[in-house]
Amino acid sequence: MLTMFEKRVFDDKAENITERIFENENESILFFKVLVNYLDMTSKNKLGLDKLSESVLENSLEMKAYFLETLKAMAEIAARADELTPVYTTGQLAKYFGVSITTINNWINEGKFIGVERIEKNIQSRISADTLWKAKTGKLYSVAQIVKEWEEEQKALGNNRYDTDEVKFLTEQLVLYEKKYGGDFEGTLGLKEELSSEEQTDAAAWSYFRRKFDGLRDDKLTGN
Template structure:
C-alpha cells in the first residue's frame, strides 16, 4: 500500500529514478520498457496523460525520453496511491470528528507537517488525507490515521461517543493502559524514548496518548 508520504518521496525523486532506470536498461531494452508502460496506460484507460501523440522519434531525444519516463512514473505512483475500499481518504471535516478537534486545528496540523507527506497544494482546496497517512503527535509518537479512525468507530459502536458516557469510556481505556504498564503515561511509556519501544509499545503509546488528548477535549468542552 502506497502511503501519502511514500507518494511524496517518490514524486520528489522521480527524475533521478527515471534516469537511473534508463541507465540500467540499455538499447532495445529501455525502448521495450518504455513502450510497455505507454501501451499499458493507454489500454487500461486509467491515465489522463496524452501519450497517443508519441512516435519512434522520442528514442532519438534522450532528454525528452527521460522527461516522459519521469512523467509516466509520477502518474503511475498517483494511481497506486488513489483511494480504494481498503485505503479511503478523509476530508478535514471528517478528520476533525475522528480526532475530536476543530477543522482549523486539522488545517494547522497539515501546515505544520503533523500528517507526514501531506501538503496543501491549492490555498482554497480542501485536503483529502489517506487512511494510510502517518500522524505525528506532539509527543513524537507516530500512528496511522486509520488507527485513529478505528478507535473512533469502536467507541461509537459501543455507544460511548456523543453522550454522557464518553468521559467514562475514555477513563476506562486509560485505566486499562495504566494497569498494563503499571502507572500513568508520563511515568511509563511517556518517559521512554519512542525509538526504544517495541512495536506493541509504540502502538499502545500512540493509542494511550490519543485517549489522553480526547479526555482533554471533553474537559475543555464541558
C-alpha cells in the first residue's frame, strides 16, 4: 500500500513525471491509450476514463492534463486505507509500544510515524497498520510489526500474566521518572546529547521499564 506520505511526495512529482513521459509524442500517446484502457477495465474505483474521446489525443496539453489527473487519481486509490487494514488510536498504540499516550502524540509531532500529522487538539489520531515508525536507531518498523510482536508476547505469556504488584511497580517507576524530569523520556533525556552519570543510569532504567511495561515476559517461564 502507498502511504499518505508517499502519496504527497508522488503528487509533488507527478507534473515532472508527466513532462518526462510526454517528451516523445508518439510513445506518450501509445502509453496514454494503454494506461487509460487498462485502468478503465480493471479499476474498482472507476476514473471515468471511458468518457474520453479520441480527440483528446490531438491536443497534447489536454492529454497531459488528463494524464496528470489520472496519475493523482491512481495515487489516491493506492493510498486509500483498505477495509482489511487495521487503524489504531493513540491509546491503542500506547499499549502496543508500552509508552504513554503523551509519548505517542510527541512521536507524531516529531515525525516518527512517517507521513502522519497531528490533527486537531483533543481528537485522537488514527494510524494505519501500514504506517512506518522510526526508532531511535533510525531503523523503520511498520506499526503492524510492533502490534504483532506485542500479540506474540501476550500469547507466550498465556495464563501467566503479570502479577498485579509487578504492573503496579512498573507503572510507579515510569511515573517517578516522568515527575523527576518533568516530562516523558523523548522530551527530556531522549533529547540530550550528553548525559551525566546519574542521567545515564536513569535513562537505561527508564528505557528498560518502558520496553517491558506491556511486553515483559514472566521470568519464571524461562527460569531467568
